[in-house]
Amino acid sequence: MAEDVSCLKARLVEQEKEIVALKNKLTELEKSSAGGLQLQEEVATLPPLEPKAALSNEDILRYSRQLLLPELGVRGQLSLSQTSVLIIGCGGLGCPLAQYLAAAGIGRLGLLDFDEVELSNLHRQVLHGEDSLSQAKAQSAAHAVRRLNSTVELIPYHLQLSPENALQLIQHGKPLISASALRMEGQLTVYNYRGGPCYRCLYPKPPPPETVTNCSDGGVLGVVPGIMGCIQALEVLKIASGQGSSCGQQLLMFDAQDAKFRSISLRPKQASCAVCGENPTVTHLVDYEKFCGCAATDKCRRLNLLSKDQRVTVQEYKSIVDTMAAHLLLDVRPLVEVDICHLPTSLNIPLSCLENRKIEHIQLLKKRIVLVKEQISSDSHVPVYVICKLGNDSQKAVQVLAKMSGSEVDCVTVKDISGGLMAWAQKIDPSFPKY
Ligand SMILES: Nc1ncnc2c1ncn2[C@@H]1O[C@H](COP(=O)(O)OP(=O)(O)OP(=O)(O)O)[C@@H](O)[C@H]1O
Numbered sequence: 001m002a003e004d005v006s007c008l009k010a011r012l013v014e015q016e017k018e019i020v021a022l023k024n025k026l027t028e029l030e031k032s033s034a035g036g037l038q039l040q041e042e043v044a045t046l047p048p049l050e051p052k053a054a055l056s057n058e059d060i061l062r063y064s065r066q067l068l069l070p071e072l073g074v075r076g077q078l079s080l081s082q083t084s085v086l087i088i089g090c091g092g093l094g095c096p097l098a099q100y101l102a103a104a105g106i107g108r109l110g111l112l113d114f115d116e117v118e119l120s121n122l123h124r125q126v127l128h129g130e131d132s133l134s135q136a137k138a139q140s141a142a143h144a145v146r147r148l149n150s151t152v153e154l155i156p157y158h159l160q161l162s163p164e165n166a167l168q169l170i171q172h173g174k175p176l177i178s179a180s181a182l183r184m185e186g187q188l189t190v191y192n193y194r195g196g197p198c199y200r201c202l203y204p205k206p207p208p209p210e211t212v213t214n215c216s217d218g219g220v221l222g223v224v225p226g227i228m229g230c231i232q233a234l235e236v237l238k239i240a241s242g243q244g245s246s247c248g249q250q251l252l253m254f255d256a257q258d259a260k261f262r263s264i265s266l267r268p269k270q271a272s273c274a275v276c277g278e279n280p281t282v283t284h285l286v287d288y289e290k291f292c293g294c295a296a297t298d299k300c301r302r303l304n305l306l307s308k309d310q311r312v313t314v315q316e317y318k319s320i321v322d323t324m325a326a327h328l329l330l331d332v333r334p335l336v337e338v339d340i341c342h343l344p345t346s347l348n349i350p351l352s353c354l355e356n357r358k359i360e361h362i363q364l365l366k367k368r369i370v371l372v373k374e375q376i377s378s379d380s381h382v383p384v385y386v387i388c389k390l391g392n393d394s395q396k397a398v399q400v401l402a403k404m405s406g407s408e409v410d411c412v413t414v415k416d417i418s419g420g421l422m423a424w425a426q427k428i429d430p431s432f433p434k435y
C-alpha cells in the first residue's frame with residue numbers, strides 16, 4: 001500500500017514535469033510564429049472563401065444573440081462568413097474594429113500594419129499588451145483576435161499600404177469604411193458605396209502637408225478612436241450582412257467633449273471626378289506621397305522648410321550650452337507639452353502665439369532678449385535657438401521670427417534645433433523623457 005502511494009506520487013511528479021515542459025514549448029511556439037499565424041511580408045494570393053450552406057451547432061450557439069435580430073438572422077450571418085475585410089492599420093481604430101468583426105464572425109480578416117507595438121500605443125490600441133511590445137502590430141493583433149474567434153481566417157500583413165501593392169490587396173470598386181480620430185473628435189464616412197462619392201470626389205486636392213496633424217502631435221483620448229472603430233465595425237457588419245449602410249453620402253462627426261454626434265450630407269459623386277467621373281484622368285495609382293507632398297504614413301513626418309545655415313544639430317546646441325555662450329532658447333510647443341518636460345532655461349512661447357503676433361508674447365520675447373543682452377553687457381545680437389518636440393514647428397517659428405526680425409523684434413540670428421527635444425533625448429540626454 002505504502003509502495004503504491006509513493007509510486008503514484010513519483011509518477012505524478014514526472015507527469016507534472018512533462019506538463020510544464022509542454023506548456024513552455026507551446027508558449028515558445030506561440031511566441032515565434034503566433035502559433036501558426038504566418039506573418040506575411042508580401043501580398044498573398046488567396047483562394048476565394050468557401051461558400052457555407054448552413055450554420056453549425058457551434059455557430060448557432062456562438063452567434064445566438066445576434067442571430068435573434070431580425071435585421072441579421074441566419075441569412076445575414078452566412079453573408080458575414082462569406083465576407084473578406086481588409087483592415088488598414090492595427091492602431092487605435094483598427095484594434096476595436098478587428099475585435100468586433102472577428103467576434104461577429106466575419107469570414108476572413110486581413111490585418112495590415114507596417115509598424116511595431118510601442119508603449120505609447122497601449123492606451124488606445126487595445127488588442128496589444130505589454131507582452132507584445134516591439135512585436136509586429138499585425139501579428140500581435142492577429143494573435144489577440146484568434147483567441148477571441150479561432151474560426152475566422154486571419155491574414156496578418158507586416159506591410160505598408162502603397163501604390164505598388166494597393167491594387168493587389170484591394171480590387172477596384174470596394175466600399176471604404178473610413179474613420180479618423182484626433183484629440184476629442186472623430187469622423188466617419190463610407191466611400192465608394194452604392195453610387196455615392198469616392199474619396200477623390202470629395203477631396204480632389206490634398207491639403208498643404210504642414211496643416212496635417214496626427215495623434216503623436218495633437219494627442220488623442222484612447223476611447224475616442226475606440227468609439228469610432230466600433231462604429232466602423234457596425235457599418236462593415238451592416239454592409240456585409242446585407243442591411244446596408246446609410247453613411248454613403250454622410251459625414252458622421254463625434255464630439256467627445258459634448259458627447260454629441262452630428263451628421264451632415266456630403267456632396268454627391270462628381271461627374272468631373274478624376275477617378276470615378278465621366279472622363280477619368282487617374283486610371284492607375286499615382287505616387288501618393290508626391291501628390292500629397294508628405295509621407296503616406298504618419299511615422300517620422302519631417303518638414304524641411306529652412307536652409308542649412310538656419311539650423312543647428314542637437315550636438316551643436318549642446319556645445320553652445322557647454323561653452324555658456326549667451327543665447328536665448330525659445331520653446332514653441334503648447335503649454336501642455338511644456339508641462340510634460342522642458343529644458344530648464346527655455347522661454348515658452350507657443351508657435352500659435354508667434355503666428356498670431358500675440359502682443360504680450362512678443363513683449364515677453366523682447367524683454368528676455370534685452371535681459372540676455374544686459375548679462376553679456378555687449379551690443380552684439382543675441383542668438384535665438386528655437387526648439388519643439390520633433391523640429392517641425394520650430395522651423396515654422398524660425399520663419400515667423402525671421403519676418404519680424406529688425407522691425408518688431410531684435411532677433412537677427414534665429415536658428416532651429418534640428419530634431420527637437422526628441423533628438424535631444426535620444427542623442428544628448430537619455431534621462432530626458434520621450435513622449
Ligand atoms: N500606409 C500604411 N500601411 C499600413 N499601416 C499603416 C499605414 N499608415 C498607417 N498605418 C498604421 O495605422 C495605425 C494608425 O493607428 P494610430 O494612429 O492609432 O497609431 P500610430 O500612427 O502608431 O500613432 P502615433 O502617431 O501616436 O505613433 C498605426 O498602427 C500605423 O502603423
Ligand SMILES: [Zn+2]
Pocket residue numbers: 197198199200201202269270273274275276277
Ligand atoms: Zn470620384
